[in-house]
Amino acid sequence: xxxxxxxxxxxxxxxxxxxxxxxxxxxxxxxxxxxxxxxxxxxxxxxxxxxxxxxxxxxxxxxxxxxxxxxxxxxxxxxxxxxxxxxxxxxxxxxxxxxxxxxxxxx
Numbered sequence: 001x002x003x004x005x006x007x008x009x010x011x012x013x014x015x016x017x018x019x020x021x022x023x024x025x026x027x028x029x030x031x032x033x034x035x036x037x038x039x040x041x042x043x044x045x046x047x048x049x050x051x052x053x054x055x056x057x058x059x060x061x062x063x064x065x066x067x068x069x070x071x072x073x074x075x076x077x078x079x080x081x082x083x084x085x086x087x088x089x090x091x092x093x094x095x096x097x098x099x100x101x102x103x104x105x106x107x
Contacts, residue, residue: 003035003106010034024051039098039105052098060103068103070094 048054057070
């Protein structure tokens with residue numbers, strides 16, 4: 001997902017391509033960044049009300065310039081369809097990038 005993708009842009013794309021998906025509506029308005037809303041632990045009226053809880057993986061640039069990738073991305077699963085949390089593959093580190101300044105999330 002593009003870091004600046006807004007609810008309005010996603011809605012237009014889904015309508016243009018006739019996809020029957022539900023947009024993760026927030027109270028922030030149609031020009032809010034979907035990624036920003038998730039990283040700030042926003043919520044909405046969707047099956048996954050906790051938007052960060054629905055994040056399947058992320059990529060971030062760390063202060064030293066290294067790239068952090070979620071565990072499944074490092075294993076080559078670019079489009080994971082399951083969400084694995086603590087204890088399955090080791091520590092769950094993705095949560096450190098929510099409401100923090102540990103890195104710049106770019107995907």
